[in-house]
Amino acid sequence: MLLYTFLVFAIISITLVKSQNVPTVCNGYAEFCNIPYSQISFVATHNSYAYGNNVAVNQNFDIPTQLKDGVRVFLLDGHKSPSNTSSEIELCHQSCSLLDSGTAKNTLKNITKFLQQNPNEVITIFWENFDNIAPINYKTSYDQAGLTQYCFTQPVDEQWPTMAEIIQSGKRVINFIDSNANTDSVPWLMPEYSYVFETPFENFNSNAWQCTVDRPKDQPQQMYMINHFLYNKITNTNIEIPQRDSANVTNAANLAQHVQNCTNIFVQRPNYVAVDFYDKGNNNINVFGIIAGLNNVSYISGGTDGTKQSDASSLKLNVQQNDSMHVE
Ligand SMILES: *[C@@H]1O[C@H](CO)[C@@H](O)[C@H](O)[C@H]1NC(C)=O
Ligand SMILES: *[C@@H]1O[C@H](CO)[C@@H](O)[C@H](O)[C@H]1NC(C)=O
Ligand SMILES: *[C@@H]1O[C@H](CO)[C@@H](O)[C@H](O)[C@H]1NC(C)=O
Ligand SMILES: *[C@@H]1O[C@H](CO)[C@@H](O)[C@H](O)[C@H]1NC(C)=O
Numbered sequence: 001m002l003l004y005t006f007l008v009f010a011i012i013s014i015t016l017v018k019s020q021n022v023p024t025v026c027n028g029y030a031e032f033c034n035i036p037y038s039q040i041s042f043v044a045t046h047n048s049y050a051y052g053n054n055v056a057v058n059q060n061f062d063i064p065t066q067l068k069d070g071v072r073v074f075l076l077d078g079h080k081s082p083s084n085t086s087s088e089i090e091l092c093h094q095s096c097s098l099l100d101s102g103t104a105k106n107t108l109k110n111i112t113k114f115l116q117q118n119p120n121e122v123i124t125i126f127w128e129n130f131d132n133i134a135p136i137n138y139k140t141s142y143d144q145a146g147l148t149q150y151c152f153t154q155p156v157d158e159q160w161p162t163m164a165e166i167i168q169s170g171k172r173v174i175n176f177i178d179s180n181a182n183t184d185s186v187p188w189l190m191p192e193y194s195y196v197f198e199t200p201f202e203n204f205n206s207n208a209w210q211c212t213v214d215r216p217k218d219q220p221q222q223m224y225m226i227n228h229f230l231y232n233k234i235t236n237t238n239i240e241i242p243q244r245d246s247a248n249v250t251n252a253a254n255l256a257q258h259v260q261n262c263t264n265i266f267v268q269r270p271n272y273v274a275v276d277f278y279d280k281g282n283n284n285i286n287v288f289g290i291i292a293g294l295n296n297v298s299y300i301s302g303g304t305d306g307t308k309q310s311d312a313s314s315l316k317l318n319v320q321q322n323d324s325m326h327v328e
């Protein structure tokens, strides 16, 4: 009898503890909790760290503001420290003499802070490993930023857990790196191209977007990223500068159409849509509204003034749900 009572108590308390941990809202939406991570579409900022007073910047706002506005996917470039006296990883675009946004550690700290304050949010980081830095050095930056404890490891070719399961696991940061991954030394820094493919990233013309499997070449993976940002080449140089002045056009109907085209061609919604100047668009359409439409949720806020509102149904794309990959 005593044993029986004990068992009943044990079961009740385990159930209580468990149910306390079950999130009811995941990345801002109740609808997301029971959906696998791999079936959600996310807004991604290209060169998220590159903001400020410099012609080479890709964004108008810093990462804490991006987080406040609803961005949850960050594309970061890891470079060797230019002073090369330390093993610190530096966030630079193309070259650290053109644009240097400080250490990876400092930016990762911003993300740690957000995660501590927002227990039901999942964040994804993509590293362009410009100098082929060893994963163990990235781990050092994550350790120093207090972020390693949050990093999630997903086996290749397995079904992704739901958003709620990821949140419950406490490991809410998904990390990919585009070269030199070493899953023996740092399992959570996952080789991007075993999980994700990308459309072409060097685009100069808003009428020439493509929906092709660019990286890894012709090797579709379970998830994909649409790169939707434009460069101008500085005459007689290899330097490319983001097209800032047209971002309000690039990130509106043109973006919706590119997303629709790729969704049709790949017969699958994009997982990540990467843009420059994410805050740009127009009153009726911007990247947040387009992504909400893909996720079949309503878009209630976003944009840096926090007041933009739109009805996702008016932006809703003609989305076909189809898990089998189909590449033309
Ligand atoms: C990280 O946060 C600090 C303090 O808010 C800010 O000064 C810095 O610019 C942020 N870094 C990035 C890359 O957004
Ligand atoms: C800095 O880089 C240069 C060129 O790669 C190399 O010769 C030198 O040894 C490096 N210095 C340090 C302190 O790592
Ligand atoms: C886009 O912004 C530019 C200024 O940056 C402005 O001249 C242009 O009228 C805007 N276009 C639209 C369609 O809002
Ligand atoms: C979408 O596809 C159509 C048909 O191929 C093409 O004419 C259009 O330019 C594409 N739009 C974008 C923004 O990619």
Ligand SMILES: *[C@@H]1O[C@H](CO)[C@@H](O)[C@H](O)[C@H]1NC(C)=O
Residues within 6 Å of the ligand: 296
């Ligand atoms: C979109 O969500 C609504 C409820 O908000 C639901 O009725 C509808 O079936 C959903 N559509 C798809 C394609 O999932």
Ligand SMILES: *[C@@H]1O[C@H](CO)[C@@H](O)[C@H](O)[C@H]1NC(C)=O
Residues within 6 Å of the ligand: 267, 321, 322, 323, 324, 325, 326
């Ligand atoms: C999914 O796509 C495949 C390949 O294009 C097609 O054969 C299949 O009919 C589609 N399934 C659904 C439910 O649309």
